[in-house]
Amino acid sequence: MAVSTIRYGAGVTKEVGMDLQNMGAKNVCLMTDKNLSHLPPVQTVMDSLVKNGINFKVYDHVRVEPTDTSFMEAIEFAKKGAFDAFLAVGGGSTIDTCKAANLYSSSPDSDFLDYVNAPIGKGKPVTVPLKPLIAVPTTSGTGSETTGVAIFDYEHLKVKTGIASRAIKPTLGLVDPLHTLHMPGRxxxxxxxxxxxxxxxxxxxxxxxxxxxxxxxxxxxxxxxxxxxxxxxxxxxxxxxxxxxxxxxxxxxxxxxx
Known part of the structure; x- marks a missing residue:
């Protein structure tokens, strides 16, 4: 049984900078979406990174309900950035996109369909080492911070599929109930x-x-x-x-x- 590493508590997001510092991270990719990038959860994360002297770049083009195209755009950003750690702040779409970016930037010569579940893709096992990934969920339904799965819509065939491997599971999930205060009621x-x-x-x-x-x-x-x-x-x-x-x-x- 593989157990996820989770830290739960009100305000625990403020510790993310220390966590990355302890991991030895020097150049972090922060992934989120356009809406969240202007809200307190992302600001809290960035404040913690700055306070702890962590260099980072923000990718805020994550698509809600990701597609293979949106995954590949995030992957391209990750490849160019030469990051040594990843940080996802958002719902399942953001965390899944960050998993894919971590995987394919760590295996730059792989074709996109190499790791996608069969029969859509080849479903190859992940044998390359990945970078640390910290997930900060801002919703409470998907549990993506605990899973080795990244789900997306494969536009060419109009099907929903994904990538499944324990290797892409986040290194740490920071579950902060304060983030629910910034979610619309519905x-x-x-x-x-x-x-x-x-x-x-x-x-x-x-x-x-x-x-x-x-x-x-x-x-x-x-x-x-x-x-x-x-x-x-x-x-x-x-x-x-x-x-x-x-x-x-x-x-x-x-x-x-x-």
Missing amino acids: VVANSGFDVLCHALESYTALPYHMRSPCPSSPITRPAYQGSNPISDIWAVHALRIVAKYLKRYSRSLTSEEE
Whole structure:
């Protein structure tokens, strides 16, 4: 079982500069989107980087619901920057884009479809070393800060696919509940529905011991292996939280709109 490294707490975003300093980062790629680039979460991150003497460049052209084109634009920026660490501030789209930028800038000679899931791509295992990646989620639905998956729309075939490998999982996720204060009410509610859907999908997935055949090598084992006793515990816990709070929040949101 691969466990993600998460630090949770109100205001924990302010520590990101120290984290990158401890990693020895000298030239950081900060990825976000146009809307977030003007909001407090990104400003808090930049203040921390400046305070700790971290050089960085901002890429704020991340597309909500990424495509292969938007991925490749971010990858090109990363290749030119010669960065030694990556920092994603945003929702799942931003974090996924940053994962792809880290991967392909670390493997510059690879074709884009080399690492994309089969049958769309070749689904090659990742064997190159990647740079450290810190994810600062500003929504609460995707959990992208914990996964080795980057999802995008492949425009040519009009399908949604992705890249899946433990190698692209963020080095650290900083989960700061204060960021929810800067989300529109409907985005907060939709994030709750995202949690509901992911918890249901996890709990009802095919159990890990029913998948076959066994991979010929551990490196080809899929990032998602099916439901298991540990994921069941957390899926049920997430469902209970949603049942308790989502309806209450949605009711208060409706009252405000009225």
